[in-house]
Amino acid sequence: MSPAVLPALLGLTLVLPRVQALTCQSGRAMAVRNTTELPLEWTVGEMICNEGWGCQDTVMLIENGPQVFLVLTKGCTQEKDQEARITEHRKGPGLSIVSYTRVCRHMDLCNDLSSTVPLWILPAPAVPGFVRCPVCLSTKGCESVTEVTCPIGHSHCYNGILKLRGGGINSKLRVQGCMSQAACNLLNETREIGSLSVSEKCGANGMEALTCQSGVLVKVINVTELPLEWTAGQKDCEEGWGCQDTLMLLEDGPQALLVLMKGCTQKKDQEARIIQHREGPGLSIVSYTRVCRHEDFCNDLPSTIPLWTPRPPAVLGSVRCPVCLSKEGCESATEVTCPVGHSHCYNGILRLRGEDISSTLRVQGCMSQAACNLLNETQEIGSLSVSEKCGAKGAQALTCQSGTGVVVRRATELPLEWTVGEKICNEGWGCQDTVMLIENGPQVLLVLTKGCTQEKDHKARVTKHRKGPGLSIVSYTRVCRHEDLCNDFSTTRPLWSPPPLAAPGSVRCPVCLSTEGCESATEETCPVGHSHCYDGILQFRGGGISDTLRVQGCTSQAACNLLNETREIGPLSVSEKCGAKASRICEKGIVMQFEKNLAKQPVEWDASTKVTCGLEEVCQETLLLIDVGSTSLIVGSKGCIKTETQNSQTVSIHSGPPGMLIASYTHVCSSNGCNSARSTSVLLNSLPPPAAPASGDLQCPTCVQFGEVCISSKHITCPYGTTGCYKGYISIKGGGLTSALSIQGCMAQSSNSLLNHTNMIGPFHTVEFPEVVNKDPQSGAAPKALQNGAAPAPYLAWVVGLGLSLALWCGMTTLLTLFPCDS
Incomplete structure (x- = not known):
């Protein structure tokens, strides 16, 4: 059966009978030439057009110092007749652009322009100026450009990309040369030249736009x-x-x-x-x-x-x-x-x-x-x-607006607005809106969570937990069920209006709102009546949010009670701890790398950001190495962790040579920035020196795959002392990662568990599903699946083609867009 063609994306074009149709010259060309080769001439083919269509000629000529670029397209068109037109889009010296366009129907082959003669005459010598610019015309790149002295009056260096589309042409041209003005406007706003569409982008990296x-x-x-x-x-x-x-x-x-x-x-x-x-x-x-x-x-x-592919008939x-x-x-x-x-x-x-x-x-x-x-x-x-x-x-079931965000902004940016995603709720559930706004001198914090809830309906409620001047806190909560997307609160306007000017007092306090730290906090003069400096940590949990905020500012009383005993705001739970020792700043980030020899060659391990930990959390850095011989994988996490152990460092070899190597490194520490290892050598230096074991008789497929099932595995001869071929899966959750690993390789131990039944490695919660350990992989025997052939539920959820998912923080990149976070 031949495929059925869907016209849904571009629509259908009806080809009409060719009765009394014109024959037109047809062809297209692009070429970079030296100006000494001008004028250029060409010959083209012919084509029969649809009835009523005309013939078109489009030529564009870009002259740039010693080079010239020619674009030519001829063929049939539905456009109206147009007399031959020559347009000078940019006049030289320096970069110059001229075009020729024509549409005709008076006879066959009327689009008969055959050379650049009507467009180009030898320019007069230009007086040189003082500016030098690189000069280039290329459809590939301008790495080997030469510099020329620009004509007087052309004191700007142009660097951009022209995209040319239409008339059978689809190309990009890199252009560098001399211009009389500093603007990304080489074609003087021209967007159409005959059958050609042209667009422009400037800058050194313009070529990267796809x-x-x-x-x-x-x-x-x-x-x-x-x-x-x-x-x-x-x-x-x-x-x-x-x-x-x-x-x-x-x-x-x-x-x-x-x-x-x-x-x-x-x-x-x-x-x-x-x-x-x-x-x-x-x-x-x-x-x-x-x-x-x-x-x-x-x-x-x-x-x-x-x-x-067509399915066979089912029983x-x-x-x-x-x-x-x-x-x-x-x-x-x-x-x-x-x-x-x-x-x-x-x-x-x-x-x-x-x-x-x-x-x-x-x-x-x-x-x-x-x-x-x-x-x-x-x-x-x-x-x-x-x-x-x-x-x-x-x-x-209701559909509700859904999204979360925790963001610090300048007070001058208020009022703030946002958009969110959507979510289908469970039957009987309602929609909830929760917004909290903390104003602290020149800064504000917005905490926002929207989604589904089992709570009873209640009308919009605005609560002032702490009134300014100084630190002020206000919240908005609502639960509704009367229609889809009823939790439609989208701006801080009902919560905030510009505060009146406060009379300054005599006390100065550091002022800070930060999820990272307050080392660079600035001091502000507090308003009259606010003679105490607050220094504490707020922790937010619930509604898809888990964040910790460092707060410093002016308050009217010496108490660790910023929220006036409030512990619940909508689905948010809030807790507080005060004092300079309340905060702990840790490095935060993940690393994930596939390569050969990661068990021997260290790789860099730099954190991407810093984070303020929760009230009972300390810093952690964790590495997991899996080496199957033909390839290896290393996964790492830095961040915060809640643990009874305040300071420890552990290296564990879960499966050792001969065969696959599975090893981990975990460092837990309680001082600011202490999880600062800069390479995976902290694990590799603690491993025993690799020996060179003799080869055995066993051959096994080897593979470690992140988020996919191993299919095309590489077979190797296993070292002496291995007992079987392992095939299985490991799920990892925590430390900023949610992933499934598919693993195959040589196994030395009699147990069928690579991790020796370890279920926690630092912040990583691990679950292993060893599908088979077969002592004779060539026997063709069916794999011994777990639970008499019935894969456990986590196996189905993690392995059956679900792929990899990085559990990154789901929140705001800007206040204009919120991304939905399903908890």
């Missing part, structure tokens, strides 16, 4: 229409952004849902990844994601073929379920007989969110288990956010 395929599609189809193909539009990305492909295919009996997103992204590059979130028969879900930066339009997935069981995929409702769903092993009827709602996608889909079908977990805990698929709600009344 153009990506762009488009979105959400469509329910019949499975008989698969495989599908599509074409997409295009979009110019921001500098440094990449191109992304996201495709999700949900198959449900005779129907399938296709969700497609293409465009620009700030995410890191990621090779093409296909994940089977749920395998059929019955309901099945598969996705494809990719992020790339190596060239324009690299997000070039054109069809569902990599994801989908039918005895259970019948309604089957439905619909954006509207499932009142007219039809029943089907489910495959053997699929004895549960799924009934739920999927919410899909992403750039230009906001859709809710009702799903009914056959499942192998009675669970509201269609996507196996997946919340993100590429640029797509997905959430789920089950039950016959699922459609009645």
Whole structure:
């Protein structure tokens, strides 16, 4: 069956009969030449146009010192006739640009411009000035440019990128040269030259801006229409952004849902990844994601073929379920007989969110288990956010605004505003809004949490916990159920108005609001009546927030009671501790690296930020090394930890040579910035010197994979003394990481546990799922799965194609946008 072509992204173009159609000259060219070669001439081909179409000529000539760049496109066009027009977009000396355009229909081959003669004459010699600039015209790069003396009056050096699109041309030109003005406006606001679209970007890094395929599609189809193909539009990305492909295919009996997103992204590059979130028969879900930066339009997935192959007929069981995929409702769903092993009827709602996608889909079908977990805990698929709600009344569940943020701003920036995401709540739950604003001299802290709640409804409530001048605290809380997205509080305006000027007193206090530390706090004169200097720590927990704030400022009383005994603000729990020793500043960050020989060669381990720890927390730094021989992985975390041990340093070898090496380093300390190791040598220097064991007779596949199942493993001859081939998985949670590791390799010990049943390594909570330890990997014997073949629930959640998820702080990057955080 040939693929059905989807016209959804670009639309259809109807080709009309070619009756009395014109024949036009046709061709395109781009070339950089020396100006001594001008004038240039060319010959082109011919093409028959659609009826009513005309012939077009477009030529652009950029002269730049000793070089000239020619762009030429000829062919058919729907544009109106236009007499030959020569436009001087920028006049020399220095950089000069001229174009020629024409549209004609009076006879065949009327677009007959064949040389640059009408556009170019030999320029008069220019008087040299005093400024020297690099000069370059190149579609590749300007690393080996030469400098020239600019003409008098041209005292600015231009450095930019021209993007040329249309008429069969899709190219970037790097331009450097002499200009009379300091502006990124080489073409004097020109955006269209005949069939060419031109755009411009300046600066040394302009070349890094990509153009990506762009488009979105959400469509329910019949499975008989698969495989599908599509074409997409295009979009110019921001500098440094990449191109992304996201495709999700949900198959449900005779129907399938296709969700497609293409465009620009700030995410890191990621090779093409296909994940089977749920395998059929019955309901099945598969996705494809990719992020790339190596060239324009690299997000070039054109069809569902990599994801989908026709399924063999399933053996039918005895259970019948309604089957439905619909954006509207499932009142007219039809029943089907489910495959053997699929004895549960799924009934739920999927919410899909992403750039230009906001859709809710009702799903009914056959499942192998009675669970509201269609996507196996997946919340993100590429640029797509997905959430789920089950039950016959699922459609009645509220949708609430959802997001969290903790941010410090200058008081001059108030009032502040924000936007957030959305979340489908459990049936019967309401929507909640909680905002707290702390004003402290020139600074303010905003704490915001929105989402679902089981609390009873209550009207909007504004509470002044501490009144200024000096330190002041006000909060807003609300719970509602009367409509979707009713927790729509979006600005600090109801909480804040500019305070009247306060008379200064005689006491001066350091003033600070910071999640990192107050070493550089400035002193301010306190208002009259505020003669005490507050110094304490506030800790916020709940509603998706876990943050600690250092506070210094002016108060009217000497007490550690900034919030006037308040302990709960909406879903937020707040606690307080005062005094200079209340705070502890630790380095914070994660490291993750794949490489060969990480057990021998140390790598850098610098923290990205600093953090103020909680009231009972100390600093920690932890490394976990996994070396399977052919490759190795090291994962590290720096930050805060709550532990009974205040100061300790431990190196553990969980699995030692011969065979795989699994080792860890944990350092816990109680002084500011004490978790300051700068390389992984703190672990490697404590390991025993590696021996060179003799080779044995056993061969095993070796692999360590982060977030994916090992598929293409490398086989090695195991060292003497190994007893079997290990295959399994380790889940890691904590320390800023949430991940699943797939591991294969040679094993020395008789136990089937690589970690010797260790479940805590510093902040890392670890769970191991050894799928098989087989003493003869060539025997073909079936793996001995855990629990008599039934994988445990955590195994399903972590391993079955879910991929890697970094649990980064979910909050504000700016106050203009809040990202949803599902707790």
